[in-house]
Amino acid sequence: MLLADYSSGRRRSMKKYKFWNHGSVECGKGWHSLIEELFEKIDELINSNSELHDFQLLQIKEKFGKLTIYESYCDDRIEKLLDEYCNRSLEICEHCGNNGKLVVKYGWYQTLCEKCFDEK
Numbered sequence: 001m002l003l004a005d006y007s008s009g010r011r012r013s014m015k016k017y018k019f020w021n022h023g024s025v026e027c028g029k030g031w032h033s034l035i036e037e038l039f040e041k042i043d044e045l046i047n048s049n050s051e052l053h054d055f056q057l058l059q060i061k062e063k064f065g066k067l068t069i070y071e072s073y074c075d076d077r078i079e080k081l082l083d084e085y086c087n088r089s090l091e092i093c094e095h096c097g098n099n100g101k102l103v104v105k106y107g108w109y110q111t112l113c114e115k116c117f118d119e120k
């Protein structure tokens with residue numbers, strides 16, 4: 001199950017997350033399983049903390065080679081999860097999901113494995 005592949009089946013599978021507003025997901029598919037894991041964790045947290053029921057994630061994107069997520073309001077517990085997963089993105093190739101590192105390619109920060117870095 002991947003997020004940014006907007007085939008109809010996939011869109012449906014995303015609807016189970018009430019905190020996701022179906023905003024844009026602007027990152028490579030190498031990070032999708034990381035994002036899915038994060039969504040599961042947030043879902044658990046919200047389900048066991050009723051005060052978080054209005055929480056929403058607004059946008060997911062790549063920024064300076066790092067997974068970046070915008071949310072509707074700050075909560076320390078969710079903030080901690082977002083930090084953890086966004087930091088983990090700096091070790092995962094955004095293109096293919098293998099181990100990667102932050103590099104500069106064509107003047108842009110990107111997190112890539114060696115193979116994807118060498119590809120045009």
Ligand SMILES: [Zn+2]
Nearest residue numbers: 093096113116
């Ligand atoms: Zn790669």
